[in-house]
Amino acid sequence: MKTFAEKVKEVVKKIPKGKVLTYAQVAAKAGSSNASRAVGSLMAKNFDPAIPCHRVIRSDGKIGNYNRGGSKAKEALLRKEGAIK
16 A cells, blocks of 8 residues: 555656646645645655656645755746746
8 A cells, every 4th residue: 555655756756747736736636635735745855856846836826945946946947847937
């Protein structure tokens, strides 16, 4: 049986380049719709480049933070991928 963290990582790995999901959407897809804060905590601790945590944003549409350079680095990556304008 997979842990919630493993499920979250699987969901985030599948977010295609140029797309984003919210923390709440990731939580729901991982099987726990009320766990968006847990998703945020997991992404804050993620340093695996195979898990594109920069593609997970806040439900209000704001970028949110990024553990590899802050929100400006996250925004630059999303712009480069065409996820935001």
